[in-house]
Amino acid sequence: MDDIRPQTSRFVTSRPRRALVVVDVQPTFCEGGELGVEGGNAVAERVAAYVKEHRDRYDAILTTQDWHIDPGEHFSDDPDYVNSWPPHGVADTPNAMLHPALAQIDADAHVKKGQYDHGYSGFDGADDAGRSLESILTDAGIGAIDVVGLAESHCVKHTALDARRNGLATRVLTDLTAPVSPGQGELAREEMRSAGVEFLSTADL
Numbered sequence: 001m002d003d004i005r006p007q008t009s010r011f012v013t014s015r016p017r018r019a020l021v022v023v024d025v026q027p028t029f030c031e032g033g034e035l036g037v038e039g040g041n042a043v044a045e046r047v048a049a050y051v052k053e054h055r056d057r058y059d060a061i062l063t064t065q066d067w068h069i070d071p072g073e074h075f076s077d078d079p080d081y082v083n084s085w086p087p088h089g090v091a092d093t094p095n096a097m098l099h100p101a102l103a104q105i106d107a108d109a110h111v112k113k114g115q116y117d118h119g120y121s122g123f124d125g126a127d128d129a130g131r132s133l134e135s136i137l138t139d140a141g142i143g144a145i146d147v148v149g150l151a152e153s154h155c156v157k158h159t160a161l162d163a164r165r166n167g168l169a170t171r172v173l174t175d176l177t178a179p180v181s182p183g184q185g186e187l188a189r190e191e192m193r194s195a196g197v198e199f200l201s202t203a204d205l
């Protein structure tokens with residue numbers, strides 16, 4: 001028997017509901033912070049300007065924050081900058097708050113992660129009501145996300161890879177993120193690309 005579908009499905013192209021996920025845009029990851037990424041403050045300003053201008057492109061705006069309480073070996077006095085790091089994103093400290101540039105971002109949910117572990121991915125976290133990022137996205141009917149924020153080589157990468165594992169169409173907006181170093185950024189992009197993540201500049205949207 002032939003595949004029978006409602007006739008309209010041939011003609012109606014449904015756009016997936018899309019969320020913007022703003023990863024770890026916190027002073028701790030910007031110049032002057034405990035793990036400052038070069039260009040971090042500029043990323044914060046550009047994300048804020050982008051959201052202000054293009055809020056209507058998104059069905060939800062979500063933020064994530066590193067929010068470490070006792071993350072075990074994630075912190076070290078003698079960090080290797082691969083698996084261990086100097087203390088950063090310490091819960092309830094000023095540098096763990098959202099970057100001041102994002103004050104007007106009016107996000108629909110704020111996810112905090114890494115309380116007792118590495119928490120590299122936004123999908124490891126939950127909002128203050130205890131909802132995981134996955135359940136927030138599912139409840140909002142989101143099928144596609146744009147990932148921006150810090151750092152491209154670490155938490156942006158892990159969040160984008162988990163998004164792909166969750167079956168979401170995933171893009172990284174290249175001018176709204178920055179890696180820890182150019183080399184680590186290149187490696188992260190290869191890894192994300194092979195997982196099906198797309199890369200676009202906001203100028204190309």
Ligand SMILES: [Zn+2]
Nearest residue numbers: 066089114118
């Ligand atoms: Zn961390």
